[in-house]
Amino acid sequence: MNEKTQQELIEFVSGAAEQLGVPGVAVGVLADGREGFACHGVTSIVNPLPVDADTMFVVGSVSKTFTATALMRLVAHGRVELDAPVRRYVPEFATADEITVLQLLNHTAGLEWKLGVDPGEGDDALARHAAELAATPLIAEPGGRASYSQAGFNLAGRIVENVTGLTFEQAVSSLLFEPIGLAHSCYAVNDVMTRRFAVGHNADADGKLTVARQWKDNRSNNPGGGVATSVSDLLRWARFHLGDGRAESGEHLLPSEELHRMRNQTVELRGTTLGDAFGICWFLRDIDGVATIGHGGSGNGQFADLLLVPEHDFAVTVVSNAGPDAGLAFNRAVVTWALEHYLGVVERDPEPLPYDQARAAEIVGHYENEMMRLTLDSDGTGLTIACAIKPEFRAATDTELPPDLPPATLGLLPGDTGDYIVTDGGLVGQRGFFTRDQDGVVTGIDLAGRLFART
Template identity: 60%
Template sequence: MSQEKLTAAVEALAEKFGIPGAAVGVLAGGRETHAFHGVTSVADPLPVDERTLFHLASVTKTFTATALTRLAAEGRVDLDAPVRRYVPELRLADEEAAARITVSNLLNHTAGLDWNLIDTDEGDGSLVAFVAKMAGLTLIAPPGARASYSQAGYNLAGRIIEHVTGLPYERAVAALVLEPIGLSNTFFDLDEVMTRRFAVGHNRDEDGTLVPARPWTSWRAGSHGNNPGGGIVSSVSDLLRWARFHLGAGDGVLPAEALRRMRERTVALRASTLGDGIGIGWFLKDVDGVRTIGHAGSGNGQFAELLIVPERDFAVVSLANAGPDGHPFNQAVVRWVLEEHLGLAERDPEPMPYDEGRAREVAGRYEIDVMNLDLATDGLEVTLGVGIKPEIRQRSDADMPPDHPPARIGFLPGDEYIIVEGGLKGQRGFFTRDDDGAVTGVDLAGRLFTRATDHGQAGRRPVAR
């Protein structure tokens, strides 16, 4: 792939999605190709380049998982052991479940923990404070029963790293992973970031104008207590180096076999845009019959996407600094690169015609600890809107990302659906039912949203007559 062709594609997609600044990198057969678009900030513009720092948000989880995998390879952590072996102070509302959760449950999102509503900034912002506040958390499922994406689980994993190494999480990950791999442009410390060129996130105000997002990091990952799940900052060049490491033989940091095990499926995912399974820190997806591993991240107006194709010695990185369209921009870039360079085409499934019976039984409000999801029907179409709970917004001093307004969804076979417009276009999910056939939850972006209110007959499968 020529740099000119990649640059032209990135420029066209950035214009289409209204992205002020983006960095894209492709690794193919050991050779890197970069493409850049626009500026770091509309308020104080500098050109984006290969060393411009972006907040990677949840891509951080691949670093946390790799650090724990190294500790496991060194015999210092047993991934199948209960978390309490390493974090004896862990308490949850369900004590039996707290004793059963394993390290692996945290790494593949099967611990049963809700997403994450713990304000460690009220204390000292540490992982110690985070774990102390977990005592009030209830479980959304028994440990090991199902996957549901959890920031809290990865933050708890970070506390394991602290206990085992005797170091703060950030210093431990630097020593275990960043420094030996040579990731010299990857940081947790904002003092390090502020002395370098960095991208500013942007959100759209009510009239659609892009404005700088504040705070700079995500409102969900703005303290040390949230760093293991979403606090890392890096550049396209360092992310390609990270991909090289995971495509290689371990570089003396990890045995090659341990790297390979990170790519093996530990749990299946159903109807998820994230993939069809989870390894150790990686989402696994077959694209046109070829296995890929990857992870995405979304911060406050910043979005990151990393996809690796091990059997083709290939990787692609896409970083964008505008929400909510940074996500579909990154998805479009990755799909274009895969088809252009590897001939792998990923297509969204076609939705079925509108079904009023299905529409009425799913209509209602669903929630996780920090967000509401609303499904509604007007008799002609079904819409899905998702946003931060008003009470969370009211308590926060931060300018939080805007909500996703109602967007049309289409039904797919087997209680599955796909979003067909808006900033979440292409996201897939499914509805969960109880033993009586009532819809009790909806999965979106790997997270289980549970039904919030009693809607009478809403949620029940129509009875055949």
């Protein structure tokens, strides 16, 4: 990356952060074998420190890529079989349903998105989570369809614990963080507090940014979303996945065929911005004729994106500490700009159809999962979608939760499949689809890869 290209990256990142009002951001790009970084703003509006490439952010579901890769190391050593039932490795997951390890890693296990129960911060957190999950009804037949599940990845973390005899956090550190040299990556708050880290920010009722007081989720959500890391580490992580399974030290952590197996399609996805298919954890997406693999993540007022283009040995990673409108919009703008600027790859959203009152009448209403409610409404001229945490769930917890998303415009896409796209607000660009029963009645909606049942 030459000096001119580096300066263009810095200018774009700073301009976008200022325009969208994000307090602090960090971006890393790997192109032509060289790394470039652009950082802007501060870690917190209350206690500000400049953000740099080693500043740690909570990267949410990008954490799943670490959990899946740790499991693949155990697969490569013959200690775990992907087609084996989960209960072989997690006896406390006592359920009659035959769910396999692979179904956890490609979100086809039929498990609920997330559990609202906090099992505490002890070393038994994942064991208690697994037992609770076993008693939770499935939302789909195992292997029947993909529906993104945080709970499923937390259960995968329990496999890592039981097979290695270590806590999940110790196991991932030993299997990945230490040998790859990810010096700015960890799970425990106490390990973060001695380093520079960013806090999340959310807008209050007046639109003013305030510091998010819950920094990260509880311990049982570490496998699905608990990593705190930096863009410098994320770019090193990208280099590992673009390589042959060796760490920079030369240590062979994974056979290249097992590493690259994670990029192979295991289940097709429909109508989602996240990807065209799942590999093993990775979202696989064709953008302008180019194959990409990636994963995004969200926390309380923090957002992260990691995208790799293997055929070009290219990667971009973005972290930001405002949400949801500003942070999501910033991350998407940077990824879109980087693909076009470095590779000439242009991402284009499909155009929605004009408003159709008859089609709108079929889909308006409420849709829910364990923790969240979507409301689709129509004023006779257009459709809107609002996303909220269930009031009863907010009332039952003392934990600070992210704000609800106000109604945003939704447009239906051509064809009779029921696909849609959100055209403004914090979810702008998000695509999904409606599920119908055998009589053609709408029974659910998919948003961000998650199934919400109609109520």
